[in-house]
Amino acid sequence: MRATVIHGPHDIRIEEVPDPAVRRSTDAVVRVVNACICGSDLWAYRGVAARVPGQRIGHEFLGIVEAVGSQVTGFTPGDFVLAPFVWSDGTCEYCRDGLHTSCPEGGFWGQVGSDGGQGEAVRVPFADGTLVKLPEETAGEEKLLPSLLALSDVMSTGHHAALAARVRTGATVAVVGDGAVGLCGVLAARRLGAGRIIALGRHQDRTAIAREFGATDVVAERGEAAVEAVRELTGGQGAHAVLEAVGTEESMRTAIAITRDGGAVGYVGVPHGGSAGVDISQMFNRNVALAGGVAPARAYIPELLPDVLSGAIEPGRVFDRTVDLAGVPDGYRAMDDRSALKVRIAF
Amino acid sequence: MRATVIHGPHDIRIEEVPDPAVRRSTDAVVRVVNACICGSDLWAYRGVAARVPGQRIGHEFLGIVEAVGSQVTGFTPGDFVLAPFVWSDGTCEYCRDGLHTSCPEGGFWGQVGSDGGQGEAVRVPFADGTLVKLPEETAGEEKLLPSLLALSDVMSTGHHAALAARVRTGATVAVVGDGAVGLCGVLAARRLGAGRIIALGRHQDRTAIAREFGATDVVAERGEAAVEAVRELTGGQGAHAVLEAVGTEESMRTAIAITRDGGAVGYVGVPHGGSAGVDISQMFNRNVALAGGVAPARAYIPELLPDVLSGAIEPGRVFDRTVDLAGVPDGYRAMDDRSALKVRIAF
Numbered sequence: 001m002r003a004t005v006i007h008g009p010h011d012i013r014i015e016e017v018p019d020p021a022v023r024r025s026t027d028a029v030v031r032v033v034n035a036c037i038c039g040s041d042l043w044a045y046r047g048v049a050a051r052v053p054g055q056r057i058g059h060e061f062l063g064i065v066e067a068v069g070s071q072v073t074g075f076t077p078g079d080f081v082l083a084p085f086v087w088s089d090g091t092c093e094y095c096r097d098g099l100h101t102s103c104p105e106g107g108f109w110g111q112v113g114s115d116g117g118q119g120e121a122v123r124v125p126f127a128d129g130t131l132v133k134l135p136e137e138t139a140g141e142e143k144l145l146p147s148l149l150a151l152s153d154v155m156s157t158g159h160h161a162a163l164a165a166r167v168r169t170g171a172t173v174a175v176v177g178d179g180a181v182g183l184c185g186v187l188a189a190r191r192l193g194a195g196r197i198i199a200l201g202r203h204q205d206r207t208a209i210a211r212e213f214g215a216t217d218v219v220a221e222r223g224e225a226a227v228e229a230v231r232e233l234t235g236g237q238g239a240h241a242v243l244e245a246v247g248t249e250e251s252m253r254t255a256i257a258i259t260r261d262g263g264a265v266g267y268v269g270v271p272h273g274g275s276a277g278v279d280i281s282q283m284f285n286r287n288v289a290l291a292g293g294v295a296p297a298r299a300y301i302p303e304l305l306p307d308v309l310s311g312a313i314e315p316g317r318v319f320d321r322t323v324d325l326a327g328v329p330d331g332y333r334a335m336d337d338r339s340a341l342k343v344r345i346a347f
Numbered sequence: 348m349r350a351t352v353i354h355g356p357h358d359i360r361i362e363e364v365p366d367p368a369v370r371r372s373t374d375a376v377v378r379v380v381n382a383c384i385c386g387s388d389l390w391a392y393r394g395v396a397a398r399v400p401g402q403r404i405g406h407e408f409l410g411i412v413e414a415v416g417s418q419v420t421g422f423t424p425g426d427f428v429l430a431p432f433v434w435s436d437g438t439c440e441y442c443r444d445g446l447h448t449s450c451p452e453g454g455f456w457g458q459v460g461s462d463g464g465q466g467e468a469v470r471v472p473f474a475d476g477t478l479v480k481l482p483e484e485t486a487g488e489e490k491l492l493p494s495l496l497a498l499s500d501v502m503s504t505g506h507h508a509a510l511a512a513r514v515r516t517g518a519t520v521a522v523v524g525d526g527a528v529g530l531c532g533v534l535a536a537r538r539l540g541a542g543r544i545i546a547l548g549r550h551q552d553r554t555a556i557a558r559e560f561g562a563t564d565v566v567a568e569r570g571e572a573a574v575e576a577v578r579e580l581t582g583g584q585g586a587h588a589v590l591e592a593v594g595t596e597e598s599m600r601t602a603i604a605i606t607r608d609g610g611a612v613g614y615v616g617v618p619h620g621g622s623a624g625v626d627i628s629q630m631f632n633r634n635v636a637l638a639g640g641v642a643p644a645r646a647y648i649p650e651l652l653p654d655v656l657s658g659a660i661e662p663g664r665v666f667d668r669t670v671d672l673a674g675v676p677d678g679y680r681a682m683d684d685r686s687a688l689k690v691r692i693a694f
Contacts, residue, residue, distance in 0.1 A: 292636075
């Protein structure tokens with residue numbers, strides 16, 4: 001089959017790779033229908049996150065089950081399924097707690113020895129613990145596919161940020177970052193009943209989506225000016241809940257500074273700034289909590305799926321370009337230079 | 348009157364100072380019956396936290412109301428009262444939210460221009476918002492006074508750490524630090540129903556109190572060895588809830604490392620290590636939350652007081668020495684060289 005392979009910074013290729021097959025009795029093989037490129041893939045693309053040359057890439061996909069191992073009980077060939085961005089056994093203590101990302105048997109699509117999501121098919125370990133079945137009839141609903149696909153990572157991650165930031169009915173929420181995850185964070189905050197949502201972002205095409213998703217205010221400033229703007233909008237207090245969806249030192253510093261005393265930052269931007277932006281003295285004096293991390297999408301998909309199916313939320317709006325597999329390298333370039341927000345791959 | 352004054356590092360004196368009086372209509376004057384020396388006073392004593400020479404010191408006290416301003420409605424002379432370690436107006440949004448430490452009108456006993464708790468009397472701003480009335484008959488109960496006094500800071504702070512760390516019924520809890528706050532954290536965790544409590548501390552006389560307070564295990568190791576010991580005790584996972592009651596880089600690093608994936612660190616040790624001990628990548632990958640800060644004791648005292656009065660908790664066990672006012676400088680020396688755990692001052 002053909003799949004996306006990363007050979008080094010800015011070196012993404014589409015290559016012939018071995019066809020996946022059931023290797024363990026708990027495996028399934030899924031023929032990919034839709035996949036996408038994630039903002040976090042860009043860390044690898046830019047060489048900030050290390051990859052072994054020749055490693056696969058891509059961790060968001062949905063598709064049709066093609067084969068299952070003898071111990072798989074929840075799926076049969078032909079099932080339409082969604083994969084969260086990590087696999088997990090579904091039976092360990094962490095999985096039972098809803099923290100599938102800490103499953104000792106878990107792994108990340110594209111890690112050495114595994115298939116990535118940006119390929120024609122994927123061997124799925126622990127199919128029963130990992131995959132979520134989608135209604136059969138939705139497989140043909142082109143309009144719905146982007147929003148279903150968004151549950152694989154960005155929408156679940158935005159939801160994780162909102163929960164970690166303790167978004168409650170009526171709360172004032174601020175979202176740092178206008179990438180796909182930040183925008184999904186706005187949507188998640190609205191879904192959880194936020195009374196006011198301040199989106200921090202500089203890109204008008206993106207903050208326009210933030211407004212569609214429920215943002216009531218947009219702050220285009222950065223750094224100290226952004227902190228002042230949010231304080232001005234909130235009577236000097238800051239926001240009860242702040243979603244940090246970037247992962248730099250500056251974004252973390254901003255997020256903490258705009259949180260109301262007693263509030264929380266829910267951070268889901270992969271931290272590339274170390275702890276330098278974590279102002280612990282300010283957090284201490286103002287009782288600002290810091291929570292979040294890698295989102296257990298597998299736990300959230302069943303909760304979010306009905307809202308996608310009903311049309312109550314449409315996270316697929318974050319996709320602004322669709323390519324075929326051959327177009328994936330162009331898709332990376334477009335996301336890298338910010339001419340695309342998020343690129344979907346249709347097979 | 349006579350009060351404790353700090354002139355510089357290791358220079359604590361008892362001096363004649365002006366008698367406090369009602370200055371604003373919301374003030375009260377309290378004649379101090381019991382006060383104490385806090386581990387956090389040692390930061391000033393050691394010169395780590397800056398103080399203006401001649402500043403008062405001490406922030407924990409209980410006593411008898413001697414005078415009240417015309418607008419004070421909740422107290423009359425003769426009332427037996429307890430003060431939390433900060434004052435607050437009791438009417439602002441933060442006070443109504445239970446975050447009295449963020450009251451814009453609030454302040455810290457001993458700050459420039461105010462009386463400290465380690466003196467014969469204290470002018471109390473916003474008496475109605477600050478003080479908590481104690482049952483009249485308890486004023487004469489010598490055995491009860493230490494535990495009532497502990498509510499002023501250390502027991503409320505331990506409780507704050509336990510709440511911030513999300514201690515729940517049956518949870519495995521670890522407490523980093525065997526000072527008075529750490530020990531009160533053990534007591535708070537037990538009170539909230541922790542199933543297992545691992546106390547980290549090297550001083551046998553202190554960990555003996557931890558065991559009295561409910562610790563089921565004691566880890567005397569520090570650093571990496573402590574992390575290994577806690578992991579061994581918890582099947583490799585760490586504790587659901589970790590209370591950090593020291594405030595150094597090493598203690599924060601240990602606290603995060605021994606937290607179970609998905610768990611939380613409740614930190615109440617005044618952070619003197621900056622954010623260097625905050626391993627944000629580890630927190631991200633394992634979904635470890637960090638919450639806490641300066642404890643809103645005023646919010647907790649009404650909840651904790653009945654348990655002290657009933658004898659259900661006896662936080663006053665942390666006092667192992669009592670001095671009179673003249674003995675305060677000796678008390679500082681004893682806490683500084685760790686020959687005393689916590690020193691009570693009886694007037």
